Amino acid sequence: MGISSAESITSVLQETRTFPPPAEFTAAAHINSEAQYQDLWERAKDDPNGFWGEMAAGLHWFKKWDKVLDGKMPDAKWFVGGRTNVSYNCLDRHLTTWRKNKAAIIWEGEPGDTRVLTYQDLHREVCKFANVLKKLGIKTGDRVTLYMPMIPELAIAMLACTRIGAPHSIIFGGFSADAVAERNNDAQAKLVVTADGGWRRGKEIELKNSVDASLEKSPTVENVVVVRRTGSPIVMEPGRDYWWHDLMHEASADCDAAELDSEHPLFILYTSGSTGKPKGVLHTTAGYLLGTMLTSKWVFDLKDEDTYWCTADIGWVTGHSYIIYGPLANGATTLMYEGAPNWPHDGRFWEIIEKYKVNIFYTAPTAIRAFVKWGDEWPNKFDLTSLRLLGTVGEPINPEAWMWYHHVIGGGRCPIVDTWWQTETGAIMISPLPGVTTTKPGSCTKPLPGVVPDIVTKSGESLPANAGGLLVMTQPWPSMLRTLYGDHERYVRTYFSEIAGCYFAGDGARRDADGYYWIMGRVDDVLNVAGHRLSTMEIESALVSHPRVAEAAVVGFPHDLKGEGICCFVTLTGSDGDDQMKQELKDHVRKQIGALATPDMIRFSNALPKTRSGKIMRRLLRDIAAGREKTGDTTTLEDYTVLATLRASEE
């Protein structure tokens, strides 16, 4: 990881506004005083076994654990010897209560079609699909790829996998066939569940066609189950492909939840790293479930009467943890929307909030910046007074976007929880507690109970208040990842080798004099584009796979809407590049990885700035991409003329 420049991160953000929680919010909140928070936090820090043991009593266990925590990072194990099941905790245990007929999922399709599944409905469908999986030969431990639109069948498939202990690997619908094949192969997936297509901004995303193309390169997949969503014509290969509705029609609704070990693999989710192929982050059963259940309750202050909406796609970790597992484990009503925020008009989200009287709304800063741009007239057209709590995740939120969110969406009355966490952490780590924490726009505030972070130099020394450094975790927590699928050595190297004894996953941050954390972004070569992590290295490999590209370096640059844009410096073989070539390269990357990785800028240059040892000096490229006239230290640069040429290589 390239953390060499992180020794001295200078923070330029000076924010002094503060927002205490409204008294009426505090009065009704699950955690409602600073003293209560302090007490929980201290107890969790000093006696993790006692604290987490007590918390875990809130789960259903087939067999109670023998030991709360065994070992230390990187190989800490939680609730050792215990047996439980995620789908049982999310479904069965609500069926013996009044929640049986409560809405578990309220779903709205992009074209405006709707479905509501009660806990009983969801349980029945999950049991049936679990039986379908078994009939297709899926056994405990087999990996199942879910490459689906945001439809209820995705939630059903996830919970069915957890019911029989088959780890799922969800692939975001925006990824290309090649990306699907790569992930299928890495996970050695046996089955793919998909749909003919899904709706996005009025257009169809052709999922089944991509699956067909991916299967030419992923031989471990034996069968494909296809949900009919759009009704478009697709090819069904006899003996390999089955319609969801045909299989479900014959399936029994009786399926006991498997009694799984606490550490049984729950799911794999691929995320970008700074080097090499995507990393298969593996989460296990009990610890992940406990983390998402507790944080949903604490951070979103979930109550039975709430309609809760997280706008993420389930293809990302936010959707896993905070559309499905956390809310359902709490018996909450979770809203799921299939499509785009600006279809058929720029006020679609606000229309949905008004329609379902949404109380808690969780979205991303990149979306908020787009809403600001689309204009206040859209939210102002709808009644948003049902909202009582707002949240954000995915990247640092700029204070002005925070203020807009607070005033225009929250009507000045809703606390905002700016939640910091990662695919690897499984659950929210640093966040306000809405009934307790006085918020400061742009800060994710303080660590939750059980989370013990620090800000350190790259040699691991703790830094004083307001000094920028590396954000690390000094103690294990139950919902942390356990390995990178199939590559434990890479897991240890990536997260635990930079700072001895600590977990480090790439963010720079500072802590102010009040103990509030301010995330400053990634310090490795990972971009955060519209809240999604993309590896510069993967985009570079995609570029270099084009026959005309000799060398490529990819860096991020500040982008109004996306937070970070993708800028590619490319050296071609043969003749000079032109606009047509730029377009061709953009299309090429899009085909290789998916639309989310489409470059914003391609700049041609006959050489890239390198050190004498041949390393590309990305920090200089970042300056150039951002349009900064003066670049940092160039003394190690091999050829000075390169910089002038690069500056002239405008987009």
Ligand code: WTA
């Ligand atoms: C960034 C998403 C600032 C951060 C849950 C982290 C944030 C990466 C915040 C993880 C936040 C996430 N403030 N930055 N509230 N939340 N990030 O794995 O750089 O897709 O390392 O998980 O997003 O992205 P991931």
